[in-house]
Amino acid sequence: MPLIGHSGKTATGNVALGLALAALAGLAALPAMAAPAPGAGPAGPAGGAAPAAGGALRVAVIDTEKILLSSVAGKKAIAELKKAQEQKEGELRGKQQEIKELQEKLSQGRLTLAQDKLAEMSKQLEDKEISLRRLSDDATRELNKRKDDLLGGIDEKVMPVINQIGHEQGYTMIFRKFESGLIYADDAIDITSAVVQRLDAQAQK
DSSP states (O other), rough: OOSSSOOOOOOOOOOOOOOHHHHGGGGGGGGOOOOOOSSOOOOSSSTTOOOOOTOOOEEEEEOHHHHHHHHHHHHHHHHHHHHHHHHHHHHHHHHHHHHHHHHHHHHHHHHTTTHHHHHHHHHHHHHHHHHHHHHHHHHHHHHHHHHHHHHHHHHHHHHHHHHHHHHHTSSSSSEEEESSOOOOOOGBBOOHHHHHHHHHHHHTT
């Protein structure tokens, strides 16, 4: 199961993914992670995580939304998705304008144009509407694939960082803060900032 990755759906005729929200929808796929502690006793706290007595469970949580929105890799992915989205929306707006203009011509000419000309314009309008739907469907698929590819790349970078912190700090389990079913988690066990800091440090290498 991917750490970050999800194919959302966009209604026909509207390729706006609601970028940040659509991207964040993919974070729900993040699996709860168990990082067994090494043989040594638990190390000092990371990111405010409270130390545990020997043999006790040591638990931490991460905020996957914050990782995406605040990390260098996440911001870059969101910027690329936004650029691709705006490009597709521009293409669709052009097609929608063509349809609008043809509809206006058809409406204005109903009392003055010959029936064969009206039929020809109606056929052109139908073809353009079909073309728009196809373009919208293609745009949705392309954007979703692009989103999955970008978030999959973040997935490959984030998961090793989480595992590394888990082993170094002796955590028994690390949960998603908002997607794991937890009702309450003290901020003291939130290691998101440590994950983002280490992820960003790797991006600078």
